[in-house]
Amino acid sequence: SQELEQSPQSLIVQEGKNLTINCTSSKTLYGLYWYKQKYGEGLIFLMMLQKGGEEKSHEKITAKLDEKKQQSSLHITASQPSHAGIYLCGADPYGQNFVFGPGTRLSVLP
């Protein structure tokens, strides 16, 4: 079955700094999703990537799926305290159940 790993597990950055979170899959990704979870709340859908090399942006968050479709990165430019939360990648494996990565906990210090 497909498994997702995320790195780093947790991240503390100063406001204004850039950061990158990685998601690595044990198998080819047919659909990769990024979600954000604020503490004590539900998940908010950020972006979905399907094609190798695809890159999408939303405000200051950019996500990319590599050409081989086994890794995705999420990049935040000029981080703000509002970016704090847990970022989870999720995969839509072909013929298997949807899986999530373990999450990356992001703290942004003002």
Add this chain to the structure above:
Amino acid sequence: DTAVSQTPKYLVTQMGNDKSIKCEQNLGHDTMYWYKQDSKKFLKIMFSYNNKELIINETVPNRFSPKSPDKAHLNLHINSLELGDSAVYFCASSLGPSNQPQHFGDGTRLSIL
């Protein structure tokens, strides 16, 4: 308007009791899900329904029984609650069963005494 709503938000009960969590979505989606998020924040799928039909049934104790009276509702009933059932349970919905982003409710925090 809340897209995916779950009730209750908090549920505190004793071991051995039976409880239900309700979920409703007003997005017109065909597919609904139940997830369990444990204390380490690991999110794992439990069930999925598409057009009221069960399509995913992960290895979950049969004390957990989902029920979908219509496409907009997916309820979760839990019998004989155990300490290990303490977790946050999330309901989600999507347009279809694959290649579609899922929209999540705010979760139900279940605590077993």
